[in-house]
Amino acid sequence: MTTNAAPLSPTDRTTVQRGKHRVVDDREQLHGFLAEALVAHVGVVVGDHPVVLPCAYAVDLAGPDEGGSLYVHGSVASVWLRHAVGSTVCVTVTELDGLVAARSAFNHSMNYRSAVVIGRARLVEDEAERARALDLVVDQMVPGRAATLRTSTRKELAATAVLAVPLHEASMKARAGGPGDEPEDVAAGTWAGHVPLRRVADPVVPAPEATGPVPADVAARAAALAAR
Template identity: 50%
Template sequence: MSTSAAGSYAPTPYTVPTRSPERASYDRELVHAILDEGYLCHLGFVREGRPVVLPTLYARVGERLYLHGSTGSRPLNAAREDPGLPVCVTVTHVDALVLARSAFHHSVNYRSVIVHGTATPVTDPEEKARVLDALVDHVIPGRSADSRRANRKELAATAVLALELSEVSAKLRTGDPGDEPEDLSLPHWSGLLPVATVHGAPVPAGDLEPGIPAPDYLTGYTRG
């Protein structure tokens, strides 16, 4: 694990943004909080000379990120090659639309994390089973104990990639629009339109046995 000080990741040429570097943060607690609030990431890699970006589920366990996939997927096949698959993983939360008086200064308030590194497959069956439980519980805490665990055939069909949290940075934008002083008197509304992800009430499957209630961990389910 690469750190520049207690509680911080060390900046590298891959993690220092060229635009708005003042918005970057390497604070470990902040990085973990942003990762833990989400469960969908975008996995970027190069395949046969062309860039590929795939959405997938993930979970953080300590200083390691685990990515869910299929045994027939392109990233897993590439990750089997020594020393692994160079990747870039991104997680983003949009908190508000920023509406300025000028079109140029419209923006978005957001929190994001970018992770660079080399992903490798998790091959040990016991470790893979634990990681899959962690993935399920990261999305819905408590769900792994309330469902059948993957059997041997399902484990063989499921891929998990591991990525160390070493080259990591967070980037954030907060606050009001940054209008030019000469635009402040213009007759255009300016401010923020908050954005939030809302999880609705549980909807039972059509073939659910009568009398099985929705579990308590789904009541009022929220993240962050």
């Protein structure tokens, strides 16, 4: 169930306390950012200590969870995944957009976009939802790729677990532009500026056994990233 009109930070757990001038309060901007990024970090308590692990992810705004569903997947043998089921987890997605070289150490910074989603992780057991979630994870990396692939085998599906986290509790912050220096530091004449960063793709490298041209979906993805 999508709730695009809901406030972006609906609870105390996802209300930004510091740097409020960098808060993004438009839920559609969150959706757009999650559609663009590639890597999520999932934080979960495993026994007596927290673990934060990178993973591929995907979002289904029409998913059955409140606000839509954010999906992550992993091996059924993963210790972190077993502990995540039924527990409150924190999913963070970040894109680094620049390095900010200020006139003082205190004002050095980074340009970024970052989203935090907090919620109870649900094990996806419905076969249709699970298949759709796995297709979405593939398409997050290469849009349209899932439709070109063979059907997953029973063994592959049995070895894979999918978790869903509601998108209801989320926050997003972003920073762009140059440094925010003190007037006296500006007057001193020290150089300042920022280094823009962007994610780009090099030319596609076929596997040694690959034959024929690069598939259209892979070529299109590489071209889109190379043009950024």
